[in-house]
Amino acid sequence: GENVEQHPSTLSVQEGDSAVIKCTYSDSASNYFPWYKQELGKGPQLIIDIRSNVGEKKDQRIAVTLNKTAKHFSLHITETQPEDSAVYFCAASRGNNRLAFGKGNQVVVIP
Amino acid sequence: GAGVSQSPRYKVAKRGQDVALRCDPISGHVSLFWYQQALGQGPEFLTYFQNEAQLDKSGLPSDRFFAERPEGSVSTLKIQRTQQEDSAVYLCASSVTGGPYYGYTFGSGTRLTVV
Numbered sequence: 001g002e003n004v005e006q007h008p009s010t011l012s013v014q015e016g017d018s019a020v021i022k023c024t025y026s027d028s029a030s031n032y033f034p035w036y037k038q039e040l041g042k043g044p045q046l047i048i049d050i051r052s053n054v055g056e057k058k059d060q061r062i063a064v065t066l067n068k069t070a071k072h073f074s075l076h077i078t079e080t081q082p083e084d085s086a087v088y089f090c091a092a093s094r095g096n097n098r099l100a101f102g103k104g105n106q107v108v109v110i111p
Numbered sequence: 112g113a114g115v116s117q118s119p120r121y122k123v124a125k126r127g128q129d130v131a132l133r134c135d136p137i138s139g140h141v142s143l144f145w146y147q148q149a150l151g152q153g154p155e156f157l158t159y160f161q162n163e164a165q166l167d168k169s170g171l172p173s174d175r176f177f178a179e180r181p182e183g184s185v186s187t188l189k190i191q192r193t194q195q196e197d198s199a200v201y202l203c204a205s206s207v208t209g210g211p212y213y214g215y216t217f218g219s220g221t222r223l224t225v226v
Binding site: 004032036041042043044045046049051089091093095096097098099100101102103104 | 154155156214218
């Protein structure tokens with residue numbers, strides 16, 4: 001099955017700086033790549049997603065880039081704010097009814 | 112309701128006890144998913160319903176796990192003879208139609224602790 005890996009496991013950034021989280025996936029048939037944000041005691045919340053026919057997608061301070069050849073995709077957060085502190089999960093799907101999630105990245109924004 | 116509602120929020124069970132976890136999806140959402148999230152890990156797929164039909168149960172870890180959605184709305188995940196390794200957060204998600212393309216909305220989960 002699909003194997004999704006995230007790096008680094010923990011990321012600390014100064015408020016206002018940028019944060020980048022990278023994910024790799026194993027299944028070349030995967031065609032949908034969402035990012036979820038999970039705050040303590042809550043369920044994951046979709047923040048941005050990308051499909052395999054697109055290389056980059058942006059939504060205000062967040063963006064996702066996809067490199068299908070290398071089988072990796074990245075989340076970029078600019079002008080980080082304390083409320084961006086959370087665990088971020090990447091995931092991949094081959095168009096069936098399930099998502100394969102990575103183990104998560106703890107992002108800490110230092111005021 | 113406005114979101115996916117799960118109950119109870121916390122459940123402590125003695126080893127060997129049966130438990131039932133409830134999920135109320137967003138009204139009108141056709142698809143419903145259950146995921147298991149162990150401490151410090153990402154969610155792992157358990158099962159998927161489209162209306163009342165359980166179309167994929169390949170992620171259920173053993174025959175002690177059973178899920179149902181008899182009227183195509185509320186779903187229950189039942190775990191029989193709970194074991195310590197069943198301790199996790201159980202997440203329910205729903206979507207308007209189809210799979211993850213259309214955007215999952217997750218509930219806050221039920222934290223199950225087996226002692």
